[in-house]
Amino acid sequence: MAPPTIAERRPEVVTRRVAAGRAGWHVSATSADHKEVAKLFLGTSLTFLAVAVLAFVLTRIHLITPDSTIFRPEIFSRISTASMTSITVLFAVPFVLGVLGYIVPLQIGARGVALPRLNQLAYWLYAAGTLVFFVSFLYTVPESGLSPLPPLSDDVYSPQHGIDAWIGGVGLATLGFVCWAINMVATLKNMRAPGMAWRRAPVLAWAARVVSYVVLVTGPAMIAGLTMLAIDRNFGGVFFDAGEDGEPILFAHLSWLYFTGIHTIMVVFALAVISEIVPTFSRKPLFSHSAVTMSLVAVGVLGTLAWMVNLYAAPIAEGFTFFAMLMALALLVPIGLIYAIWTLTMWEGAVSTRAPLTLAIASAVALALGLGGQWITSVVGAGLLLENTVAAQQDTILVIVGFVLAGFAALHYWLPKMTGRTVADGPAKAAAFLIVLSASVYGLMMFFAGLAGQPVDVHRYFEDDGVSTLNLFAAIASVFLLIGIFLELANLVRSYGAGRPVGHDPWRGSTLEWFALSPPPAHNFDAIPDVRSPEPLRDIREAIREREATFVPPEPLPASAPPEVGVPDPGDEAGMSDEAVAVDAPTASPDDIVAGEKADGSDSDSDEEVEPADEAQPEEGRAASDEPHEGADLDTEDSEGPGAGSDPESQQESASQPGEGSDPTDTGESGDGSSVS
């Protein structure tokens, strides 16, 4: 059920009211609009986050005592399998697809996606996958852990059909991810706004590109592996049967390629989200946009190629282990660079510690701990000591926690775009502290336990292992982790329909998604602006500001008939002044804004450039032809320092937001309760 519209629609935008007779769920389930599909992805995946965390805490509680009898061994294995499959395949990837699927088309100024029905199919394949996996709870749940390695998972050692359900569920979901990636690649390639060359594409759009290609490389490999396993199990195949010259290790390679790909997707997504949030909340541009985007590509490539770090103990040639070690160690370069750029971006900035930034920093801390731990383990000698113990597992869990925090940060940052409402800050900050603190304590305890030799996936350990106390504290920490995550989930759910309404651009973001209304209409944009830099919306504001600064009314306006002025954002009333309103008035029309932006881009103040923006074809060729303007663009950037600093100009910004300007009668928050959206 979509939230009620807050912004008044322009009268000609009536396409969604044609279907007003249909129920909300019906619209959501049948709409191929990328925003509806993305919301389904987000809702479903967050459900599985809750499931996974609950199952995780159950396993930790079971392990408080050495010879625990809370669950029978097979029940324990089922719970832990459900937890690990849920957090990776059913939560992490679809969550990323949901956020990217909603925001990236808006960010690149697209009116939709290239293959909307394929996008929709992606969600329903994933939904079918979750169903197939959890239907197995009606008969036999798979008991073979995150990645059921044959021969344990073949028909001899796992004759029950739980593994088949796992194969079907993961296979269908992965097929969905691949469909999504095909659509995203096509969208990114063909539907960017005019002028948005790749070097001007937002960081999150780059992340979408990297994520898509990682999915396209690792997803089919996993589907192939699953198919072979299914043939082995049900049709007498011998792909992984050593007795018939099969190769059991092959499945380990394919599945680890896939799960390492998921790990890479999580890291790339988290890094990209933080890279979007940090500049906005320091009121400075990203220190180096190109370095961040190139680093994301490097993380995608290196992270995926490093899959064999999980297989040091397996019979693979030493050269391959060193190759994997090099890839995993080299991850420090792009990731360290991105961290340095975050720090340099905040340096001398005006850092506002609202919830998105707090969550982003918490995420960066958890990611640094987890990735640092993995970096330690990636040296072969250390890896052979720590691999497959809980000491190595806790690194992964910290990365997942960092990813979850980045996901929360993304929701805090972009939910106002999706719903027009903010999410409450207070609970989010408390949750961020709770989560990062409890995850660190959990990690430390499990690090000690792993050094003492506690392996992964065990349902019991022995008194003389000396890890009982550590497991007790780890269980306590995991309960606090659960509280933190559920607190934030509750906060999100509560704020989804009842948060404080804000305008279309609550954070003064600099990318194009903030140009659209909140929530965006089905076609996203009435007018698509030309893009001249990585910060198009900032350029638009700048253009408006310049035009207003030089605006001289031909003659004094009669005092009796001032034009109607839009009410400013509730969140921005501090920035309002009478002066700003007075200056704002004459420019409040979308055509003016677009024209103004274009005039700015071509480095002249004339209003004569009237090429309709919405008919411009966003082709690569067009983007390339814009390159000559780059020099002029940089000049503008250099010279705008003093202008941006002076007070009255920055104040009027809040009153001249393009979204509001699109309707002179907009009253800001006149909730349009009747519209079904």
Next chain:
Amino acid sequence: MTSQSRPPRIYTLVPAFAGTLLGALIAAAPASAAIAPDVAHSPNAEDMRTAYWVMLFLGSVVILGLIGGLLVAVRRFRSTGRADEPRRLTAGRGIVAKVAGALSAFVLAIFIFGVIVSDGVKQATAEEGTEEIDVKAIGQQWLWRFEYPAQAEGSFSEGIATIFSYSELVVPVDTKINLSIDSTDVIHSWFVPALGPQVWAVPGEITETSFIADEEGLYHGRSTVLSGSAYPTMRASVKVVSADEYEDYVAGQNAALSEGQAAVQEAGLAEEEE
């Protein structure tokens, strides 16, 4: 709607929670293991410890550096007012290339270190003249079977069968033990932390590792690959004894084997007579 301006009560719980966990941490640390792994008793296990300690130190420095920079920046440039619009830095981007270059050089150095320290970590390098014994370790759900070479010349078992043991491997001290690891069912992992790396036991494929125990004693290990419902009990121990004790052990096993085989043979003969 007031949550923006008035922090909720749960804030006050955070310091309390942090204090509790910190206390728990301090209480737990001496109660069980610290950051030191089991003491190494084989040369390749020592190489692993070297890699671990160096990487733990470097990793901690890296983690603290990454986190520290961020936290300092947040603290120092935190702003509450809306009015201040910071300078847009457009110069100084040269530092990006410098950071990337420095990190690359650092990573390359660590890679070289990693290759040197990890090269041959799966095999213990023995000094000249060290005796060697080949032992087969065969994993099965959920125990290990060890097959020793047929050394007892002239005994009943010569050339026919080897002596064997389950769960506990008995080896002489200061001798290179070459393990050939195999599995008869699913994937297991041979891992005795004090004596070397973990090595998978994969059906249909012989994997190899070796160790040279430098001290008598009992060393425990466990499998680290999920192998079914009794996987936590898939443990192994290595009993390192003196050379004399080892000979006694072999002789005892041989005698027991001969005895057993004789009994079987007798039973078989008796059956034939019937």
